[in-house]
Amino acid sequence: MKTRYTFFAVVTLLALVLSACGGGAPATQVATEAPAADSGSSVLKIGWLGEPDTLNPAYAFLTEAYTVFDLIYSPLVTEDSSGNYVGALAKEWSASGDGMTWTFTLKDGLKWHNGEALTANQVAWAINAIMTDPDGWAALSGYVGGFSEVTAPDEKTVQIVTEYPIANMKYRLSFLYAVYPPDFESFTTPEDLQNFTNDKPIGTGRFKLTTFDKDTGVLILDANPEYVDGAPIISQVIYQKFDSSDAMIQALKVGDIDLLSDVPASAFETVKGFEGVTAVAFEGRSFDELIINDVSEDNDPAPTGNPALKDPAVRLALETAMNRQDIIDIVLQGLGTPGDTIVPPTLGGGFWHNPNIKTPEFSIEKASQILEDAGYVKGADGVREKDGVRLEFRLQFDVDSSNYPRIADLLADWYSQIGIKATPEGVNSDTLIAATTGVGDFDLVIWGWGADPDPDFILSIMLTDQFVIGGWSDAGYHNPEYDQLYLDQQAAVNKDERQEIIYKMQDMVYNDRPYIVLYYSNYLQAYRSDRFTNFIESPLGLDDDASLAQAKPVQ
C-alpha cells in the first residue's frame, strides 16, 4: 500500500510540475494511467480521491462503494432526485391495511448482465440471505430489521411480511440490492462471505462493471444495452482515483477528466473560474466528526484507547477547545455550517434535525478550566495528567482526504494549548476501518459520514450491535436505552411521534459525545459543460444513477 502511495505521489507531482511549467500537454500522463478509451466523447471520465473498499455489498463501508452499487445493482425501489421513491425492479407495489404485508410486482423483461432473466425468486433470495446471515451481511443487515418473511408467490411477485409496520420501508428497500444468487450462494460462514471481493459483480443495473483495478485506481463501467428502462446515452463511465486533489483539478482543467465527484472546498472558487467547466454546490447530507473511543472494556479484543477519554470532562474539553468557525473558514473555505448532532439539518427538509442542541462556545480558557476542575494537572512538559494517566492521544485520519490533515493540524494546536497532546497521523482508509469497527484500536479519529435521506441509517451507526467487524459503528457507543429508542422509532408510524424519539436519540449521542460533529459540508461537484450536459443537479450528485442515465455529450 505504502509503495503505491509513493509511486502515485511521485507520478502526480511530476505531471503537476510539468503541467505547471509547460502548459497542458504533459498532464495527460495522469490520464494515461487509465486504459485508452475511444476518443468518442460518450465516455464520461470521473475523477475522485477515494475508491470502493470492496465491491461486495455484504460488508462495503465506503461511500464510493455505494456510488458504484447504485449503478450496477438495482433494488426494488430507489430514491429519485427530488427525494421520492420510484420503482427500480418493481413496477408497482401495495401495502396491506395493517402496513405489515408489502407486495411488489416486478417489471417485465428484467435481465442480469450475463443475459439470464431475473426471477422474483432471486430477488427474494437476496433479501433472505441478509436476514438469515446478519453477521455476514453486516453492512446491510440494519435495513432488514423487523422483516419476518420474504417470499416469491409467483414469477413476477415479491412479498415482504414484517413484524410491525415499518415507517420507512421504501427507503430501506432502496439499499436491498438484488445480487446474483450464484455469486453468493456458496459461502458457509460470515468470514467467507466477507472475504469475497466480488470483483466481477453481476447485477441488473444501468451499467455493468468491466474493470476494477485497485493498483491503478481505475474502475470502468459499460452501459448496459439490455437495461429494463433503456440504455443510458453515454457508452462508458470511467472512475479514476487521484492521490492529489491538485492533480485531479488540473486534470479537469485540461480536460483529461470530465467530472469531479468531490471538489475540495479549498479549490471550489478556482474551479468555478475554469473555462468550459460548471461547478455546482448542493446542500449535502454529510458531516465530518471527531470520533472518540467509546468502546466498552468488555469488548473482545479489548480497546486500546486512552482511559481518560471515557471521562465526560475530557470530552467536553475536547469540544470546547475546538473553534468550529475557524475549521469551516479554513478547511471548507466557508462552504459549510457548524455541526452538532449526527442527523444533518438537510434530512427530510430539516424535520429530523434536533434544533435544541447548543454547542459550547469556543474558549481555550474554559476548556483548560474544565480539565483543571476535573483534576488533570499539568506536568513538567505541559501535558496534563491525573492518577498517572496522561492526556496524550493518537489523532488519526484518512489520508485520502484533502481536508483531514488540516483539521488534525488545527485540533492538535488547540489541544496543545489546553495541555492535551494529540499526535496527528495519516493512515489509509482500509487501516482505519480495521482499527475502528469491532476493534477499538484508536484514541481519536477524524472521519466523516454521508447520511441517507431517512435518519434511520445515520442513527444506526451508534447501535451497540453494530460494533462488529464489518458493522457500522466505529466509536463503539453502547447504550441500551439508545438501542431501544432506535427500535421504537422504526415502529413509530406517526411522524411526530417518530420525530420526538429521534430528537431524544440525538440528545443522548450529543451529550455522551462518542462523536463531536465538526460541520455539515456542502456537496461540491464540477463537470466539463463544454463536453457533457443534461445532468440532474440534485443532492444525490451529478454521478447518480438517474443523472448518468440522461447525461449526454455536447454535440
Next chain:
Amino acid sequence: MSENGNLFLRNLAGFWKTFRQNKLGLAGGFLVLVAVLVAVFAPALTDYDPSDIIRDANNRALTFAPPEVHGILGTDDAGHDVWSQLVFGSRISLVVGFMAGFIAMFVGSALGIAAGYFGGAIDSLIMRITDVLLVIPDLPLMLVLVATIRQMELKISPLAVLIVVIGLLYWTSTARLIRSQTLTIKERQFVARARAIGAGHWHIIRKHILPQLMPLIVANTVLILSTAILIESGLAFLGLGDPTKPSWGTMLNFAFDRSAISNGAWWFYLPPGIAILWVSLGCILLGNVLEEMLNPRLAAHHLEGEAGMIAIADVESKG
C-alpha cells in the same frame, strides 16, 4: 598533543587560504551559513508564531492571502503566516538533516574503519550488509520503516524516528569510501612501524588512521547533510513528518493537499521549495569543494603545485 594542535592550526590556516580562492566553495559556505543563522535567530525574524491564525477585520481566518495583503509571504490555506512557517521550518529541516547526517557519518566511519582495518571476516560481513542496503531502494524502505515504527506506538517523537531512520540507512556510501581509504593507510610504513613497536589496534586507529581520514570524513559529512535534508523533505512531503512541527517538506505537503497550486498561491509552495534548494545546493557546493581539496587522490590531480594544500602529505612525512 600540543604539537598535534599546532599542526592542526597550521593546516587550518593553509586550508582557509586555499578555500577562500574557490568561489564555488565560498558560495556554498555562504548558503549554508545563512540557513543556519536563520534557524538560530528564527524568533527575531518574525512577529508571528507559525501556528497563529491571521485574522481579517471580521475576526475570520485570512486564508490564501497574497503577500500584498499580509506580511512578507502572505498566508497559507489555514491563515498561518508563511514567512514565519518558513523561518521556523528551517529549524526542523536543519536539525533533522544535521542529526541524521551525523549519525550516518558516525556509523559509516566506524564501520568503514573496522572493515578496512581488520579485514577478513569482519570486512566481508560489513561489506555484505552495505551491499544489501545499497541495492534496496531507499525511499520505499524508509517509508515502510517510518510508518512501521510509528505504528508501534513507542513514545518517540515522529522527528526522532525520521532522524534515526535516515541516519541508519545513509551510512553505506561513507562506509565504502572510508574502508577503501583505510585499506591504503594501514599499508603505509608509519602504521607498520607503530605495530612493530607494539601499539594496539585502538591506538593505531585513533592516533594514526583517524587523523588521516578526518578530512575525508568532514567532506563526506557535508555531502550527506544535503541528502539527509532532501530525504527529510521528501518524507515530510509524503505526510510522514510531524505536522505539529512544520518543516519545509511539511509545508509542501500541505500546499499540495490543500490545492495551493490550483489556487495559484505561489507564495505558499515556492518558498519552501526554494529553501530546500538553497540548503542542499549549499551543502553540495561546499561538500564537493571540500572533497576536492581534502581528498588526497583528487588533490594530486587537481591541485598540483598548490603547496599549501599538501597538508596530508605533511602529516605523513612527519609520521
